[in-house]
Amino acid sequence: MMGWDIGGVNTKACRVPQTGEEDKATSLSKGFEIWRNPEKLPELLGEMARELGPVRAMAVTMTAELSDAFQTKSQGVGFILEALARAFGETEIWVLGTHGRFVELSKALLSPLDFAANNWVASCLYEAKKNPDCFVLDMGSTTTDIIPIRQGRLLxxxxxxxxxxxxxxxxxxGALRSNPNTLVRQVPFDGRMVRVADELFCLMADVHLLAGKLEPEEYTCPTADGRGRSPEECHARLARLVCADRDIMSFDQALNLARYLYEKQLETISRAWHLVASRLKKPFDLPWCVAGQGSFVLRDLASRLEVPLATPLEQEVKALPARDVALLLAEAIKKEGLR
Amino acid sequence: MMGWDIGGVNTKACRVPQTGEEDKATSLSKGFEIWRNPEKLPELLGEMARELGPVRAMAVTMTAELSDAFQTKSQGVGFILEALARAFGETEIWVLGTHGRFVELSKALLSPLDFAANNWVASCLYEAKKNPDCFVLDMGSTTTDIIPIRQGRLLxxxxxxxxxxxxxxxxxxGALRSNPNTLVRQVPFDGRMVRVADELFCLMADVHLLAGKLEPEEYTCPTADGRGRSPEECHARLARLVCADRDIMSFDQALNLARYLYEKQLETISRAWHLVASRLKKPFDLPWCVAGQGSFVLRDLASRLEVPLATPLEQEVKALPARDVALLLAEAIKKEGLR
Known part of the structure; x- marks a missing residue:
């Protein structure tokens, strides 16, 4: 089996044996900015597949359809699926729908919106087999997913x-690239509440680094001003949020601001979780399975809300959705004999 | 020395020796709703003073001037000070100003607004002698005070x-009588955000009791509907916040709502603390001296913000501002020889 996770900036593939053994997975990730040379996608897919070796069937997830390369999501999904068909004419290809079922590539083309941004579905469905009752909270660089799972079903x-x-x-x-100015309209500075600038002057990575929550080596995205990732450089960028600089806002004041923004990010996620939770019975008893670069934020929130933690998703696996969708397909073929 | 704390609903007095020994203080609290029979105040003051025994001098704090009995705060302060003068014509009486200094009663009458709502000043000034660098956070039934103290000075x-x-x-x-509808415009219920009713249907005491933060015997204020304080009765009142009832909102759903509102109260206090803190150097290093019926909320917030706790104000002392203002006066007379 081969699983794909085709993103706007990276394309990931993972090969697993038909028997579904996790530990025999081999994966591959290639930088490919789809808006630059979309027509080269089939070629890239073919290369990656050859590198991993032949398979009986393939499973597909994606997020690249949201790229500016495409005018609509339907157009993007269609383009990606056609690139797969072109690259692997003879191979059986299944696409995971956001409804949780596999559909043949040719049929998926008939309702492309059911297959847009479906990579979270793969990880959640796979997680549901290990933790049939939990919340999956996955905080990436810019977004956070909150998915309740009960009796093995995604709710x-x-x-x-x-x-x-x-x-x-x-x-x-999210943990890195989000602009703090989306969390707040005003921030406290020198005893007053000050409105923030609507510019991309700084990132949540600056906030988390200054707040002592993120190590410099975990600051893996480009900075907002192209300068470095030292605390002093984060300080200078954060001062810009209220149109100040490091002369006007001291390092200590920037630390205060970072800690305020950290609280606001927790509050934003907390509010969303409470909204999802309000549909469920006894949501405070469901353990949280936290994942992603922002799992440190999620662990802090779990502790504040006094909810338990589940065994985390395997962080060390590269290309997790690609692997999970391949394992799900292996199991589906074994159980249901798809096709 | 005798200290007074004249509130709108209770009047408290405390007698301490001139030598200023805390443990020899004796205090007294009488229910007296000032708007009912304001003209009886001198009589009450005289009775309470006789019960505690004769003193050389008196010190005064108050909050009763905000009562609806008075049209302005100036009028209220004037009324209260004149009642004291009438009751104790011969006794030396000092009023603690919100600027932190004692002023003779006759002079205080010239700038009454300097003496309105001054009882927090007494406790903070006294606390500052024990913890010269701290934040005092005092959460009462309806309000929370946040006062930074540095090198023994109130900032x-x-x-x-x-x-x-x-x-x-x-x-x-605050911890008990506050209406949760002041913390939120909307609350999550059954997967949707629902606007709240602008009625006094429930209290923060209902929230804290359901959230498991308050014991039933600590629910010391009247309930909003005149019914009891059982979890089921709190549930019924909380359901009213979104115009529901216990048939429409289950007990478990009310628990979720209570925990959401608890978070919102913490966020409200956190935001105010950050605003005060933004004026100070290294505010996260200043320990919190927490006090009042809501100290459980404040301890939780301190832990979340990772700030240390100072030795708390003595909770078991009734009439704390009355005692503290008397002890402060004893010390001021000893040191500065007032008059």
Missing amino acids: NKGTDDTSRLAQGELVYT | NKGTDDTSRLAQGELVYT
Whole structure:
């Protein structure tokens, strides 16, 4: 089996044996900015597949359809699926729907929106086999997913990004690239509440680094001003949030500001979780399975809300959705004999 | 020495020896709703003083001037000071100003606003002698005070209630009587955000009891509907916040709502503390001296913000401002030989 996770900036593939053994997975990730040379996608896919070796069937997840390369999500999903068909004409290809079922590539082309931004579904469905009752909270660089799982079933109400935002199941705030000015309209500075600038002057990575929550080597995204990642450079960027500089806002004041913004990010995620939780019975008893670069934020929130933690998703696996969708397909073929 | 704390509903007095020994203080509290029979105040004061025994001098704090009995605060302060003068014509009487200094009663009458709502000053000044570097956070039934103290000096910027609200030094939210509808415009219920009713259907005491933070015997204020204090009765009242009842909102759903509102109260106090803190150097190093019926909320917040706790104010002392103002006067006379 081979699983794919085709993103806007990186394309990931993972090969697993048909028997479904996790520890025999081999994976591969290639930088490929889809908006630069979209027509080269089939070629890239072919290369990656050759590198990993031949397989009986493939499973697909994606997020690249949201790229500016495409005018609509439907167009993006169609483009990606056609690139796969072109690259692997002879191979059986299954696409995971946000409804949680596998659909053949040719049929998926008939309702492309059911297959947009579906990579969280793979990880959650796979997690549901290990923790049949839990919340999956996955905080990446810019977004946070909140998915309740009961008796092995995903209880998400949203399926596409917009309905997931409406339900609180997708929160557009993350550990690194998010702009702090989306969390607050005003921040405390020198005894007053000051409105923030609507510019990309600084990132949550600056906040977390100054607040002592993130190590410099975990600051893996580009900085907002192209300068370095030292605390002093984070200080200078954060001062810009209220149109100040390091002469006007001292290092200590920037620390205070970072800790305020850290609180605001926790509050934002907390509010969304409470909204999802308000649909469920005894949500405070469901353990949280936390994942992603922002799992330190999620662990702090779990502790504050006094909810238990579940065994975390395997962080060390690269290309997790690619691996999980391949393992899910292996199992589905074994159990249900797809096709 | 005798100290007074004249509130709108209770009047407290405390007698301490001139030598200033805390453990020899004796105190007295009488229910007296000033708006019912304001003209009886001198009589009450005389009775209480006789019960405690003769003293050389008296020190005064108050909050009763905010009662609806008076049209302005000046009028209220004047009325209270004149009642004291009438009751104790021969006794030396000093009034503690919100600037932190004692002023003779006759002079205090010339600038009454300097003496309105001054009882927090007494406790903070006294606390500052024990913890010269700290934050005093005192959460009562309806309000929370946040006062930074450095090198034994109160660093409050506000003096009257309005300027203290503006500075974040006074937060109008408390442990018992506050209406949860002041903390939120909407609450999560059954997967949706629902606007709250602008009625006094429930209290923060209901929230804290359901959230497991308050024991039934600590629910010392009247309930909003005149019914009892059992978890089921709190549930019924809390359901009213979104115009529901116990049939529409289950007990478990009310628990979720209570825990959401608890978070919102912490966020409200946290925001005010950050505002006060933003004026100070290294505010996260200043220990919190927490006091009042809501000290459980404040301890939780301190832990979340990772700030240390100082030795708490003595909770078991009834009439704390009355005692503290008397001890402060004893010391001021000893040191500065007032008059």
